[in-house]
Amino acid sequence: MDYTRFLSNNAKARRPSWITQLRRYLTNPSPDMLWLAGGHPDASLFPLSEATITLKNGQEIHLNQDLMSTSLQYGPVEGYTPLLKHLSGLTQKLHSPPRWSETRQLLTVGGQDGMAKAFVMLIDPGDYVIVPVPCYAGIFSELTSLNPHYLPVEEDEEGMRSDLLRSTLARWKNEIGETGSDKRLKFMYTNPSGSNPSGTNMSEKRRREIYALACEYDFLILEDDPYYFLQFQDDFPPSFLSLDTEGRVLRFDSFSKTVSAGLRVGYVTGPEGLVEKISQHIMATVMGGSTMSQVLVNELFNKWGLEGFLRHVKEVRDMYRKRRDAALSAAEKHLTGLCEWRKPGGGMFLWLKVPKVTDTQAMLLERGAAKNILLVPGNGFTTRPELPCQYMRASYSTVQPEEMDKAFKILAEVIREEIQLQNNAK
Numbered sequence: 001m002d003y004t005r006f007l008s009n010n011a012k013a014r015r016p017s018w019i020t021q022l023r024r025y026l027t028n029p030s031p032d033m034l035w036l037a038g039g040h041p042d043a044s045l046f047p048l049s050e051a052t053i054t055l056k057n058g059q060e061i062h063l064n065q066d067l068m069s070t071s072l073q074y075g076p077v078e079g080y081t082p083l084l085k086h087l088s089g090l091t092q093k094l095h096s097p098p099r100w101s102e103t104r105q106l107l108t109v110g111g112q113d114g115m116a117k118a119f120v121m122l123i124d125p126g127d128y129v130i131v132p133v134p135c136y137a138g139i140f141s142e143l144t145s146l147n148p149h150y151l152p153v154e155e156d157e158e159g160m161r162s163d164l165l166r167s168t169l170a171r172w173k174n175e176i177g178e179t180g181s182d183k184r185l186k187f188m189y190t191n192p193s194g195s196n197p198s199g200t201n202m203s204e205k206r207r208r209e210i211y212a213l214a215c216e217y218d219f220l221i222l223e224d225d226p227y228y229f230l231q232f233q234d235d236f237p238p239s240f241l242s243l244d245t246e247g248r249v250l251r252f253d254s255f256s257k258t259v260s261a262g263l264r265v266g267y268v269t270g271p272e273g274l275v276e277k278i279s280q281h282i283m284a285t286v287m288g289g290s291t292m293s294q295v296l297v298n299e300l301f302n303k304w305g306l307e308g309f310l311r312h313v314k315e316v317r318d319m320y321r322k323r324r325d326a327a328l329s330a331a332e333k334h335l336t337g338l339c340e341w342r343k344p345g346g347g348m349f350l351w352l353k354v355p356k357v358t359d360t361q362a363m364l365l366e367r368g369a370a371k372n373i374l375l376v377p378g379n380g381f382t383t384r385p386e387l388p389c390q391y392m393r394a395s396y397s398t399v400q401p402e403e404m405d406k407a408f409k410i411l412a413e414v415i416r417e418e419i420q421l422q423n424n425a426k
């Protein structure tokens, strides 16, 4: 596929850095090469020498002087090669991408970094982007600054409603036809597993229907899937990457929810023509993620193998499922009659509607915070944050069951008082 029609002017103007011409010598260095070309500092002059890191299960990761030297040095723009090899194996095992031979992967500084770079690469002002309602709030800071037109589509318990997506697309096509606009529909953003904030896992049927619409209306799918391993059922639906027969999917994975958020390691998987543009942006900004972080994640894979990694993420998933269940029990006990919610299928969040309150913002940030309880008001998860919103997001990821019970008891008081305040103001 020729991706030029999807690229922003910014991406079209970007060229590979001339330094990349040297890359082939770096990846296959000849032992006899007298190397005067690098801008690398001499790692032997760095103060750190060796390290041993103890894992929770008692195993140890040892960074000897060689590995330490590598960790302290600049790495390839696309990331530490041994880790990319593990990720290639993991991706093929989990997603069997149909176009694997034309697919490329690179490491990013968390999933958010990859997405922000993809947005810049794809969006010119006025281009169209499909987003779910509700939508992960973290994408809006970068995306909205690029001035796209949002096409928001409501979700239900199966994820984004494909019937509404179809009618939205038909309306958009008419509108575009009438105005003669040259603005394009560039992509759909989706967070299909354990969605932040709704906790929804998109069903396989929806994924297939949405992918078919992407082919019919010619748009890309940006699949942001940091909660992939935190789906609480045992059979995972196929990812969009695994359905991608046409080369329309850019997938963003992250170790933030399973290994460490602070190491800042994520990775992008997608068509060569798009991933290359992200790589050019990396070269111009961070020049590559932290080698030390990438080496540490790689050492975990060396120690555990893919199977050990998969066992670890399953344990993490089981812990979050217990916390989800405790949050649901506390909600049943204290919030029945005050809030509405769906059982989260994965992730870390409970998305609560407060039907008798017109806007949760002041209730939470002023009156809730004054009682020492903090939830996120729902308006940030929409394309119109300036409008009142009856929703709010509770996170159960770090909360013990007894704290959850206490928190929802206080929340119930806050809601009752808010309803009283509203009634008094009538």
Ligand SMILES: Cc1ncc(COP(=O)(O)O)c(C=O)c1O
Pocket: 109, 110, 111, 112, 113, 136, 138, 191, 196, 224, 226, 253, 254, 255, 256, 261, 265, 266
């Ligand atoms: C849906 C979603 N996408 C992306 C991110 C960013 O993750 P990372 O730490 O990998 O940048 C988050 C973090 O909370 C998230 O919830």
